[in-house]
Amino acid sequence: MTIDRTGSAEVTLPSDTEILITRSFDAPAELVFEVWTTPEHVRNWWGWETDQMRVCEIDLRVGGGYRFVAGDGDREVAFRGVYQEIEQPHRLVSTEVYEPYPESESLNTLTLQEDDGVTTMRILVAHQSKEARDATIASGMERGLQHSLDRVDKILAGALENA
Amino acid sequence: MARAATTTDAFNAVAEPRRREILDVLSDGERSVNEIVAEIPVSQPQVSKHLKVLKEVGLVRSRSSGRQRLYRVDPLALKPIGDWLKDYELMWNERLNRLDGYLYEMQRKERE
Numbered sequence: 001m002t003i004d005r006t007g008s009a010e011v012t013l014p015s016d017t018e019i020l021i022t023r024s025f026d027a028p029a030e031l032v033f034e035v036w037t038t039p040e041h042v043r044n045w046w047g048w049e050t051d052q053m054r055v056c057e058i059d060l061r062v063g064g065g066y067r068f069v070a071g072d073g074d075r076e077v078a079f080r081g082v083y084q085e086i087e088q089p090h091r092l093v094s095t096e097v098y099e100p101y102p103e104s105e106s107l108n109t110l111t112l113q114e115d116d117g118v119t120t121m122r123i124l125v126a127h128q129s130k131e132a133r134d135a136t137i138a139s140g141m142e143r144g145l146q147h148s149l150d151r152v153d154k155i156l157a158g159a160l161e162n163a
Numbered sequence: 164m165a166r167a168a169t170t171t172d173a174f175n176a177v178a179e180p181r182r183r184e185i186l187d188v189l190s191d192g193e194r195s196v197n198e199i200v201a202e203i204p205v206s207q208p209q210v211s212k213h214l215k216v217l218k219e220v221g222l223v224r225s226r227s228s229g230r231q232r233l234y235r236v237d238p239l240a241l242k243p244i245g246d247w248l249k250d251y252e253l254m255w256n257e258r259l260n261r262l263d264g265y266l267y268e269m270q271r272k273e274r275e
Contacts, residue, residue: 005263006256006260006263007256007260008256009252009255009256009259009260010252011248011251011252011255013248016180019251021255021259023255023259023263025262025263025266026263026266026267026270027266027267027269027270031266031269031270032262032266035262035265035266035269036262041265044265045258045261045262045264045265046258046261047258048257048258049257049261121259130180136251137247137248137251138247138251139251
């Protein structure tokens with residue numbers, strides 16, 4: 001039996017400068033790690049549904065970098081960073097910079113814990129200041145609004161298909 | 164946008180760590196200024212100053228009780244701050260739902 005885990009990601013704020021994202025997947029940790037760190041896979045899920053992945057580079061070794069650029073028309077988001085620790089498939093530490101704000105780099109610790117075929121992913125995003133952390137969260141507000149609009153589009157599209 | 168303005172107000176008020184400490188104390192129940200001072204390492208004038216800001220944005224309410232004034236949190240006013248985090252959570256949900264769908268498809272294909 002598969003559980004519908006749609007929308008089950010949880011965001012908490014463990015400290016003034018950190019964000020913790022938790023989500024479980026019905027897949028082994030090995031596979032989740034692979035899908036998270038291989039460009040051929042990342043291209044298929046990273047970014048928003050309407051985006052095209054324009055750049056997807058991953059150099060998976062300590063000191064190696066990654067860069068993801070996704071966009072839709074004129075709108076484009078670009079992230080990059082450097083891998084700091086790699087313990088496949090349970091732990092991945094990397095820096096992350098949202099390119100428009102190169103000064104606010106965060107240190108992200110991804111952990112994958114597998115129990116009975118279910119892998120719990122935890123992403124701890126540690127910012128250098130509370131201001132940078134809060135700005136990151138505030139950026140979600142715009143996205144939240146966008147998401148609602150996309151959903152309306154989808155519902156409309158579905159209604160048209162069924163008509 | 165009215166909603167954004169409200170969020171910014173409450174948000175600015177809680178951006179100050181001392182004010183969040185005061186809210187933490189008040190979340191346990193009503194307190195007088197002196198009771199707050201006893202619980203956190205902040206001087207009485209500072210606590211009063213922060214309470215004034217918190218009251219202005221509606222996060223804290225007060226009432227007189229005998230000779231003292233008691234302060235309490237207004238949970239409804241804290242809601243915009245929760246919403247602020249909720250939108251960010253929504254963003255992550257969207258991203259990770261796609262990953263979930265992709266993992267599901269991969270495993271389904273493997274089984275076939």
